[in-house]
Amino acid sequence: MTSRRDFFKLTGAAAAATVTPAALARLPEIVSMGTPDTQPPLPPPNGRPYNPVVTLNGWTLPWRMKDGVKEFHLVAEPVVREIAPGMKAHLWGYNGQSPGPTIEVVEGDRVRIFVTNRLPEHTTIHWHGQRLPNGMDGVGGLNQPHIPTGKTFVYEFVARRPGTFMYHPHADEMTQMAMGMMGFWVTHPKGKHPLIETVDRDFCFLLNAYDIDPGSATPMVNTMLDFNLWTWNSRAFPGIDSLNVRLNDRVRVRIGNLTMTNHPMHLHGVEFEVTGTDGGPTPKGSRWSEVTADVAVGQMRQIEFIASEEGDWAFHCHKSHHTMNAMGHATPTMIGVDHTGIMKKINKLVPDYMVMGERGMADMAEMEMPLPDNTLPMMTGQGPYGPVEMGGMFSMMKVRREQKRGDYSDPGWYKHPPGTVAREVSEAVAEPVRAPQAASPQGAPGDIEVTVRKPTGHAGH
Template identity: 60%
Template sequence: MINRRQLLGAGAAGAALVSSQAWGKTTNMGLPEAAQMDSAATAITPRPSSGPDYNPVVTLNGWTLPYRMNNGVKEFHLVAEPVERELADGMIAHLWGYNGQSTGPTIEAVEGDRIRIYVTNKLPEATSVHWHGLILPSGMDGVVGLSHPGIPPNKTFVYEFDLIKSGTFMYHPHADEMTQMAMGMMGMFVVHPKDPTFMPVDRDFLIMLNAFDIDPGTYVPRIMTMTDFNLWTWNSRIFPDIDPLVVNRGDRVRVRVGNLTMTNHPIHMHGYDFKVTCTDGGWVPESAQWPEVSIDIPVGAMRAYEFTADHLGDWAIHCHKSHHTMNAMGHDVPTFIGVNKTELTKKIRTFQPDYMPMGTAGMGDMGKMSMELPDNTIPMMNGWGKHGPIEMGGMFSVVKVREGIGADDYSDPGWYENPPGEQAYEWTGELPEFATNNSPKTILTPKPTSKG
């Protein structure tokens, strides 16, 4: 496990030979170190100490892959392998990923870099890596059978190309992708502009949207699922175990969101409007940037948006598909809203004393319940805030804007204390009479006028 403040750079002689089917000539220095991460904490990468300056991205509950310099080439080592990922406190999934985690580590480099990525396959079947959105030679594109042969188990292939454009991209297999992507094989690839004065920000967050279908009490995703996913995650983490986005008041903030699920996700952020500044096709010119408070992330796409953190507070950020902010969703649960279950409950408790009726007045009570669950699952709603249960889960987090946050400080500042007069409260006085218009002459919609 690498330290969260460790400079991600040094490598060591590797333990595997490069496959004879690898492309290009590499120097005989062995493989770069295959760094591993077994923590679900957000790891912060320091700014580079040499080369073009850039502000590294912050991958929520993730990390950035180390590299080494080899005769002017940045060398990375990805290992495709089975992993155990803590989706939430008390729930582990058996997935496939990279370097100990799913989603895989973020790859960061700079426009103009030449990069060499060693990919070692420790899966039980062949794999590949497609560099989604990057412009590169056809033979490096990662489509098995089209670009190159599949990477057999226990073999290492080399991908080598120049980064000719900056932006936010993704990586994933194009080999048995129905299985491999459903098992969690995906990651983000950020190419920073070579000009540090182009599109600078103070905080740069990165989120990969992914989803799984894992039955309560089980560990392995059901790979044949097409629509009925029950766990909606950011970087393979579920609220309330997704870290907050911590920013200092006045910071210029970028949020990059990639989507490799089977459906679109309208990401909504409270308290702010923002401008869409980048897609996986490239940067959006300032004259064409458009304002939003929600941005829909299509399947297989990335959107980045930016805002200035002017408004103090704790602001929700979430997918606006309501079931995507719920955990462990069941698709065969009947609706009991308005059903009086009093007598039925008495009868059930004669043989099941701990039975608790649910759903008579809606599902909000789920946020307060502490009912016994099967092993290796989580409640539908499990997040608590300063004022009680948040009644959210899944694709949800909080943007925490504060005064006095240090430039490299991303630690959770706790809950926001609303100033006097700035919090909604219960009214206990008399209600005013509401004005109504009962005039028969009232015209709500103007009638069309006839011509001639």
Template identity: 65%
Template sequence: MFNRRNFLGAGAALVSGAAWAQTSNSGLPEAASMDNAATQKPLVPTSGPDYNPVVTLNGWTLPHRVNNGTKEFHLVAEPVEREMADGMTAYLWGYNGQSPGPTIEAVEGDRVRIFVTNKLPEHTTIHWHGMILPSGMDGVGGLSQPHIPAGKTYVYEFDLVKSGTFMYHPHADEMVQMAMGMMGFFVVHPKDPNFMRVDRDFVFLLNAYDIDPGTYVPRIMEMTDFNMWCWNSRIFPDIDPLVVSKNDRVRVRVGNLTMTNHPIHMHGYDFEVTCTDGGWVRPEARWPEVSIDIPVGAMRAYEFDAKYEGDWAIHCHKSHHTMNAMGHDIPTFIGADKKSVAEKIRKVKPDYMPMGTAGMADMGEMEMPLPDNTIPMMTGWGPHGALEMGGMFSVVKVREGISAGDYSDPGWYENPPGTQAWEWTGALPEPTRAKDAKTVLTPKP
């Protein structure tokens, strides 16, 4: 979906200067755009230092051109329509056709020149989160630069003095613009291609929205009660899987630009945190984990060796963050008898279904009428039934023999005989209970 005509050629001479220097439209690199919400293949380098490119989950990498030794990129801040899942689209603000914007990739020691064209209805800037650069390139509107007016293009130009994983987002009307989805990743690969090299390198941002059922635009004033918990503005079941070949060395880089922390948990493996947005973690400072809490405004990268085949869940361990379109004022009906009230309601609404008296799992299988542009709270199907998930949830799919560069979904894993839980139909021993136990079983057996 790239529009890359003449993009990777040498190009004409461009206007350089400070971040606040206005430019003419002549000589601008073409602004590549994307209108596909699927994970795109990594952009393999064709010149300069070698590196293994990252794969942006449900996203893509921004192409660049080289002009007199400087890598030039073109970001366009603009309103976008983002498909969050099949049947639901959000009207957001982003970059180059999507929210989040495309991942920028370069190499330690590169000089980059980034043109930013503002097609928003208000001014903006870009802050390069975690990067070491001149004060005038830091992107704080009113402090380090004038704001970029609507319809204008400004230039940021600086040297990449350290490798690591960074983010970009506005520092102008930040509450509105970030709440509308303006953010992206900036990955700087090490100059030494053998340093911290991995076989598969995934990146995605954590973001959240409050979008009322049947509507399209986020409620930007919300501070805590979000109902759409997203990875790269996508929600399960439409977050792509992380596809891995057995025995690959795998890195997962996760940035958090929501209003709360997220403990990201991966099943089937332990891993080591190897990078933060402050830099690489020394080997002696790493420790084994199965969950890593990612604070607000931070990035954590972890690595593991893909030894174990299977379909392994990866998700935020805050249980409400694996739900969609949640209401926060719903009463709990567990244990309540709703038979009589259900009969009365059906006289007015014949298709009424009483739910919640035995938990909410039945919502994962039932299909109820929903407002337009709304997705069920729990959804998604696996090989053994309803997954009863949503929001920040995906699957790491480890398979034998997946080719390098192949990220296509291999389908569901078939557990070998004797390795899957099964139903027991034999006799059960009487459970042992303490004589002085204070717990009473409800209902009593």
């Protein structure tokens, strides 16, 4: 299997004129990616020029040109994906990863995608949001025969409109998408577009979710809503890379949602506009400033902003349980419960028993609790000031003055100027002034907030 580095060596050393006709007649090379790290943007080696995207914890699939057609090769196959350091999942994906590689083309390109099926069952690919011939739409049984195990099918169509799209199976969809089969597709405009600005940084990622029991590695595909791992591109914090940008860069972030629920995506430190959906760029008159954009199931949202403030700015889903890793959702609330007496009795039977949730859940982020193998802590990750009590769909945008144009490397933690960090106040805090306490109906002070008189009949109504 060809690595991405080998592919670049191949394309860099052998121009089209030196490739033999016999080699061109074969299918395109299979390019695979093993590392979960964010790969640098892939500048187009041929065809129309465009500004490439950066796929968070992912990569862009290379292509070859044949008779003026861009040819790609996707391989549907079982993969092993590191969700975060300490946990790997047995998923299904494309070309070594879940999600599969991003496909980048230009408006007007004719594209030809070969799809080889190495899954244990048949599959198809639906090109979500594309305008194309009906027989290329990828709904198994309706638009095409299913792709049997071991077979290769080819899809061919023209990328008719610019925008951000997705690809995923339309065959045994509940299983295959729950196992991680999905990918991003970006069609760049072929020239200056009145609704599409030129940006300095262009990021994309998919929202997906899994239900994987602690200690196991394979998702439970029959889960409908109660997922326990909420991820971006099949990565959970602290395994999600940061979005590293230069101060005053114009930044675009493309977010697609293939989970079973909506996600209000919230970015700290800036206001942004929603400049595109899977229907294409939004009219300028429909845009307004936001700090949170809801991305519903099967939708894409494209946001843009100027990174005008230095710092490490949180970026996360605003559903609080989506920024936590595997946990039991049926655990009772224990806040305020005094465990003192019961602790002694339980420790006689279970010497390692620990109190959980008596003062809230933050203590659990600091405890060195033993975990099953291949499981992530519920809240994890360290920041410069201590534990970052987040997991799941959480990362950050790192804005730096010294970040060079085109440099996507992690600049490390932000060094705050003196006097700009929230700090403890040393002065004593005075007791608050309270209003006189109201008397109870019996004339003595009480803690009754609401007195309810139930009607005994209709008299006087």
